Amino acid sequence: MNVPISEKDIPSSATGLIATDLNALLRNYEKLRGLAAAAECAAVVKANGYGTGASPVAQTLASAGCRTFFVATPDEALALRTDLPEADIYVLDGLIPDSAPAFSDADLRPVLGDMDEIAEWAEHCRNTGQKRPAAVHVDTGMNRLGLKADGQHRLLADLSVFDAFDPSLIMTHLACGDTPDNPKNEDQRARFESFLRKLPPARASLANSAGVFLGGPYHFDLVRPGIALYGGNPFSDRPNPMEPVVRLLGRVMQIGKARAGDVVGYGAALRLQRDTRYATVAAGYADGYFRSLGSSDDHAGAVAYAGGYAAPILGRVSMDLTVFDITDIPDGVVRRGGFLELIGDRFTVDDAGACAGSMAYEILTSLSRRCHRVYLGG
Numbered sequence: 001m002n003v004p005i006s007e008k009d010i011p012s013s014a015t016g017l018i019a020t021d022l023n024a025l026l027r028n029y030e031k032l033r034g035l036a037a038a039a040e041c042a043a044v045v046k047a048n049g050y051g052t053g054a055s056p057v058a059q060t061l062a063s064a065g066c067r068t069f070f071v072a073t074p075d076e077a078l079a080l081r082t083d084l085p086e087a088d089i090y091v092l093d094g095l096i097p098d099s100a101p102a103f104s105d106a107d108l109r110p111v112l113g114d115m116d117e118i119a120e121w122a123e124h125c126r127n128t129g130q131k132r133p134a135a136v137h138v139d140t141g142m143n144r145l146g147l148k149a150d151g152q153h154r155l156l157a158d159l160s161v162f163d164a165f166d167p168s169l170i171m172t173h174l175a176c177g178d179t180p181d182n183p184k185n186e187d188q189r190a191r192f193e194s195f196l197r198k199l200p201p202a203r204a205s206l207a208n209s210a211g212v213f214l215g216g217p218y219h220f221d222l223v224r225p226g227i228a229l230y231g232g233n234p235f236s237d238r239p240n241p242m243e244p245v246v247r248l249l250g251r252v253m254q255i256g257k258a259r260a261g262d263v264v265g266y267g268a269a270l271r272l273q274r275d276t277r278y279a280t281v282a283a284g285y286a287d288g289y290f291r292s293l294g295s296s297d298d299h300a301g302a303v304a305y306a307g308g309y310a311a312p313i314l315g316r317v318s319m320d321l322t323v324f325d326i327t328d329i330p331d332g333v334v335r336r337g338g339f340l341e342l343i344g345d346r347f348t349v350d351d352a353g354a355c356a357g358s359m360a361y362e363i364l365t366s367l368s369r370r371c372h373r374v375y376l377g378g
């Protein structure tokens, strides 16, 4: 991230603030597109663009040439359609019974995950006399969505449904892409390839963010990165190759002093070891700053930053407020009305995920509506 946040970007009423660096997002997109240069690079913008704001994110990526977008739900797809009248929009969760007309009215593409969904989409297409596009999802070993072995057999035994609708994408999803050395990855890739060989030629897609890094054999015709666009680490067992995109800032409401032996916050969970200067920040778990980021006498918690200086968390995270130790930060760096960076370049979304016993995906998608949002660059 290298677009600085200037105070004029920040509304005077903001307490928690999410800053999304659209230039960093674009650099991440270009990196992924370069890694999978022989394939189309789509973008997954489900869950409100992993919490960053689907609309600005998708429009920024569209302006860089991204043509295909994936969301999870029909509502997300309808919202995205108003922003992107021309894009191909796939709905990953699949076809809810009787919802085919709503999909076709907005030119949305369901990701069909079983034979009932396939039959319903085919019938809708026959009834309306239009051969509409949809993806067919095959389960290669994750046991979540997608055609299981019996569904795959039934489809292959009678491919006439493809006379009714256009299978614009055949896809599957990796269960263990975040651990590249896991043999499950190659197993799923091989199963997918063997299924594709039995079908008439169609565009195929397997790779999420992690899959993009697994190399050419995993790219097929289209890759579907999500988390890596937003700067989260696609791997759980190696360093993050992506650039941070999101910062969470919290407004300093009060600067206080307490003595060694005093306690901080709910439950008096933390007893101060030294005389302490602290900053009370107006962001808490209702802003998406997880309660599990707090500290106690037994364990350290999250660290915030101000001007490059570390401010360790003190005690529990409350709903609306969190306290940080600024004893070691020179006077004047942290002031009432200023901001601490709770998540960003130094304490990253991945660090927050690890510290909270979660992962970057959940941290990002939990950033709440109460936070103000600003977009930098783009």
Ligand SMILES: *Cc1c(COP(=O)(O)O)cnc(C)c1O
Pocket: 044, 046, 092, 172, 173, 207, 208, 209, 210, 224, 225, 226, 227, 228
């Ligand atoms: C969420 C999702 C993706 C994107 O995954 P990332 O790990 O965020 O890159 C791709 N494909 C499917 C089916 C998904 O559900």
